[in-house]
Amino acid sequence: MDRNSILKEAIRIEIELSQLKEPNSPSKTHYMVKLSNDFIKAAGSDDTNSLLNSIKVKDISLSTLKDEKGIFAFTSKKHEFPSYEIEGSPNTTVNVLRQGREYALLQRSIPKENNPLNINDPTPYIVAWNFNAKDGKCNWGQGHYCGSLDSGCSLYSEKETSSFRNRSIKERVFEAQEKAYSQHNREIGKSKIDRTKENSI
Numbered sequence: 001m002d003r004n005s006i007l008k009e010a011i012r013i014e015i016e017l018s019q020l021k022e023p024n025s026p027s028k029t030h031y032m033v034k035l036s037n038d039f040i041k042a043a044g045s046d047d048t049n050s051l052l053n054s055i056k057v058k059d060i061s062l063s064t065l066k067d068e069k070g071i072f073a074f075t076s077k078k079h080e081f082p083s084y085e086i087e088g089s090p091n092t093t094v095n096v097l098r099q100g101r102e103y104a105l106l107q108r109s110i111p112k113e114n115n116p117l118n119i120n121d122p123t124p125y126i127v128a129w130n131f132n133a134k135d136g137k138c139n140w141g142q143g144h145y146c147g148s149l150d151s152g153c154s155l156y157s158e159k160e161t162s163s164f165r166n167r168s169i170k171e172r173v174f175e176a177q178e179k180a181y182s183q184h185n186r187e188i189g190k191s192k193i194d195r196t197k198e199n200s201i
Contacts, residue, residue: 001039001042001043001044001047001050003050003157004153004154004157005039005042006047006050006051006054007054007098007153007156007157008149008150008153009035009036009039009051009054010051010054010055010056011097011098011105011149011153012036012149013033013035013055013073014055014056014057014079014081014097015097015107015149016033017031017033017057017073017075017079018078018079018080018081018095020033020078025074026065029076030074030075030076031074031075031076031077031078031079032072032073032074032075033072033073034070034071034072034073035051035062035070035071035072035073037070039051040070040071048062055073057075057077057079058075058077059075059076059077060073060074060075061073061074061075062074081095081096081097081107082095082096082133083095083096083109084096084133084136084137084138085136085137085138086108086137086138086139087137087138087139088139091111091113091114092108092109092110092111092114093108093109094106094107094108094109094126094138095107095109096131096133097125097152098156099131100156100160100163101160101163102129102130102159102160102163103127103128103129103131103156103159103160103163104127104128104131104140105125105126105127105128105152105153105156106125106126106127106128106131107124107125107126108121108123108124108125108126109124122147123145123146123147124146124147125145125146125147125148125149125151125152126140126143126144126145126146126152127143127144127146127152127155127156127159128140128141128142128143128144129141129142129143129159130142144159
């Protein structure tokens with residue numbers, strides 16, 4: 001199973017957990033969400049372990065229920081995403097679903113009072129470059145707007161992977177330049193010492 005499918009399932013579970021107002025397990029002690037049938041059919045044990053590692057909930061666990069089919073994700077704590085108001089858009093907030101080195105995956109939320117006709121947001125997911133958050137407000141540089149979680153996850157993964165590769169190349173070039181510069185300085189220093197010795201003879 002590819003990494004994007006695992007990421008999408010992890011975020012879907014987190015979103016559904018965040019929407020639960022109270023524990024919904026049979027014992028009423030845990031919040032629970034059912035894993036998708038598509039994931040269960042395609043996943044192997046390594047994929048399931050990767051999913052557990054990808055879900056940003058500390059005490060997340062997977063289990064079955066006696067009288068229900070499927071596998072469920074359980075947590076004892078209410079899950080909440082970091083949430084910020086968009087600068088220049090009063091009362092419109094975004095949940096930070098993921099934040100990488102250069103890009104963030106956001107979910108926009110428009111309050112009901114600003115949407116009296118209850119029109120669905122056609123592009124609720126945003127892949128934001130240079131995301132900044134401070135004092136409850138946020139902004140970003142370039143934004144790519146997506147109509148589904150699937151397309152948002154795909155684009156976020158693509159951008160972050162590309163960013164990581166480009167940064168790795170830049171870092172290797174920088175390290176090579178630093179090494180060459182240090183070597184050059186050492187050679188200059190050695191040359192000065194040699195000239196000093198020659199002058200003293």
